[in-house]
Amino acid sequence: MDAVNRQARPTLVSIAQELGVSRQTVSNVLNNPSVVHPRTRERVDAAIKKAGYRPSAAGKALRTQRSMAIGLRLYRAVDGINGAVMDRFLHSLAEEAQRLGYQLTLLTADDAAGEVEKLETLYRSASIDLAVLTDTGMDDTRPARLRENQVPFVTFGRPWGRIATSDHCWVDVDGAAGTAAAASWLRELGHERIGFLGWPEGSGVGDDRRAGWWATVADLPGSAGLSVAVLDDHPSAGVEGATQLVARGATAIVCASDSLALGAIGHFRTVGRLGEAEVPVVGFDDTPVARATGLSSVHQPVEQAAVDLLELAFTVLDGKTPARPQRLLEPHLVQRRLQPFAR
Template structure:
């Protein structure tokens, strides 16, 4: 639990503790201490400490008295003292990508900051150009800032970051599965395959039979997962498996890949691996004089602001729940390391339908 002190109350002091009218140079009321809480509650300082840090050790009626005294005096434990005692900083490291083209990471960052704060942890941000630079940053942060653990994003095939942290006995959790099947750390991920399968089935139910896929390069584990969901739905429905088109997560390159898809396979609908690629597809479709949603349907992934503004159907990632689970897992590792295998959490996305995926009109 966090330990730090501040004066009781942010506004005016209670009348009983307010300086008398006309008093000059009189100091403000002293800050509440562990001793003053103990005196008011009629217990020892150790009992107060136990109520704060190990409440299971204190009887209910005693804990109630101590908590009432804490509230009355406005006592807040001292963070520095707790750090000295526990040898922990309650700070988690998170790398900011040097370049990202949508708001997914930003939304996750805000949600993680809230979730970690609710568990009395803080997030320290850092940058790195690639995995090698990020691994170097681990050593610098651990040496200079006593980071307790790390939250990693952007997992990919050949990812060495978690193996490095595991070998150094540094706790971590990842937003994203380990695509190399390593099982040495807990992770939280969104089931991309379930999402694109739901999107494809939605289009099939609206009469589409030629459904293309606009995805990421083969090297992307996340992209492969999303491709698999589309392919599974197409196969189950007995529909032709149109050759997918691929691009990095960039709207301009997504438009070029969409042009190739339209030219080579003539789909009536396109499932996209991201809203950014979907925006590229929409740009190409409209440039050809066709109407999105009436002549060619489009579904994105991530449900970013782009999708809402443009009327794009999209798969919403449960980023708040991802953040809550990530914070829970890393906190559990730090506070009581598990004896069994690390926990893995796979969450389904939600399909949000808009005008871009209307029924097929032959």
């Protein structure tokens, strides 16, 4: 409650005066220590430590024309289950940015247009050096708009659809490889009628995941009929879908998400096959719920994605050309045993 008495902050000059050296020497101790005489350096270091001095971000930003901040839109939480992956990504990105000396600045927007507009404003006011886009959808116009406005950006997620020729930097997880791994595993377990439970065609991510399944089961007779699409990414939709797949003779199911997979498992519980499900189900995203339930699931390496994304970004910001400006990361399958009853 005390009215915050903003005490005089130490500055380069105040530290310098205290020691009888020049401000540039203090600056050099911090940014270019090798040019400073060791004896001087020690004295300065001690004074800096004692005063708890930190260079002013504003002063630095003004001079260097770098804000050392990254802008990212925070999406409204829609679903406690699938928000989990974005949550992990957000955390990883914040962590990695911090490691590199950058700040992560959040923004909110109602739609893509609002997001682009706010990112542009932030960039023009030199509040951020870079934008990170996530949830790249089919025919996403954000990259083109940001490029027009000269806002540097990278995306987590590749461009889907017609404009897929865009050559900006991105990092994505190979969803097809994930579902392929899932389907392969089920084949190894001896299954020959492996179903896929996903969403209608038209979403980049969904189609990708279906493609991985298909590539793995195409040679098994009757596979074509074992793909079911439901509208919602929700357990209740998963129940429906699983019911259909089983009716068509599926003996194992690969799902496009953990939500759907949880519903599918629920289905088998309802029809009386509790515990060891006779129809194995594999989910996608390896959410905490999957972990708790004992659901096998495809795990996305989002930590790595964050690291790669920022590496790419800063290479470009430095004016260099990155070796591989687009990167597909390999997910891995986590094999689990279902818990007798969890959630």
